[in-house]
Amino acid sequence: MRKLYLIGIGAGNPEYITVQAIKALNSVDVFFLMDKGEAKRDLLKLRKEICERYIENRSYRMVEAADPVRDPAIADYTARVEEWHRQRSLIYEEMIARELKEGQCGAFLVWGDPSLYDSTLRIIDQIKAREKLCFEIEVIPGITSMQALTARHKISLNGIGESIAMTTGRQLSSDMSATAERTIVMLDGQCSFNNLLDEDLDIYWGAYLGMDEEILLSGKLSEIASRIAEVRSEQRQKNGWIMDTYLIARSSPLR
Ligand SMILES: C[S@@+](CC[C@H](N)C(=O)[O-])C[C@H]1O[C@@H](n2cnc3c(N)ncnc32)[C@H](O)[C@@H]1O
Structure with a gap:
């Protein structure tokens, strides 16, 4: 079975990372990176720095995907965000299916903690609900x-x-x-x-x-x-x- 980690990496300082997160990082084959907006370059840099600093086995891969934009034509805020999540879930699903082999371990590095104002868990739940892909999930908490x-x-x-x-x-x-x-x-x-x-x-x-x-x-x-x-x-x-x-x-x- 594939395994997917949602790893809370803390909110900005590479030293916010927990021992549990470091252990998880070291078992990952493929990192999925989906940053967006103006902060993209700096936030990606921090994620890469975390991997370089804490991972001893350098055989992991990083896969980046373009983030869909929210559709301004949808006037209602909740409906606009839900549609955006749906599009993201399709991209994640395709990316996981393409890049992660059976028995391998993938991860999303989530800013701060995955439970706080972050959509990754909701998106992964949508993928699970579609039942096209089978994988186990583990969430590692982070400093918010x-x-x-x-x-x-x-x-x-x-x-x-x-x-x-x-x-x-x-x-x-x-x-x-x-x-x-x-x-x-x-x-x-x-x-x-x-x-x-x-x-x-x-x-x-x-x-x-x-x-x-x-x-x-x-x-x-x-x-x-x-x-x-x-x-x-x-x-x-x-x-x-x-x-x-x-x-x-x-x-x-x-x-
Ligand atoms: C999409 S939410 C993600 C929150 C994140 N999951 C957490 O645990 O902190 C992004 C918001 O978190 C806050 N935030 C995240 N990192 C921050 C930082 N290093 N300094 C100040 N605010 C931050 C800001 O209010 C920002 O608009």
Whole structure:
């Protein structure tokens, strides 16, 4: 039977990789690489660096495929993403069937952790459901950008006994009263924190966490929001891409 690993490689620093991930990396025959967008070159570089650094047996292969683009003609966001996943699942399926022989082991190197805002698991599930290909799956957890953010700011994710929320920039409410005391926000290309400037909140922001370009900013949201937006725009222009995550908190200081 073929085996497919989904290996969480951590969110940016090659040293975020776990011992379990290193063991899995060393049993892989074929790596499937599917990066997309402006960050493609740098993120591929990190994946290749991880393989070169941690794999002792150099007989593995890397197979890259072009990522389909989301169809702008589909107006509904969920429908657009679902169709994109369907197209990706067909590409993955064809690639696995073509490149992975019976008894061999393949892997997708997933940024951060495979369970967090990542579609690889859902896509692999679609392939399994079609029952054209038979393979076993194993998921190796990784260090998420959320963990990198809290570690670098030296803060706890939750207050004592409190719940936390996690959302995307697209979903971030303009009224924090309905949500938890602390909210982690990812995938925010629009600086959605600007919708919350009337509230008494603190922000802990991090870009390129774990990488050489890492930038950390924190303080009262109303006081530093414009600085974050400025730095974000400058860095995006300089590097050609940016990934940032932030925590918004009501209580100050964080315990
Ligand atoms: C598609 S999600 C993938 C999340 C990933 N699976 C994880 O475990 O962190 C991409 C988003 O994660 C966040 N992110 C990932 N890596 C990051 C990093 N090194 N620094 C800051 N944010 C990061 C950003 O919010 C980015 O828009």
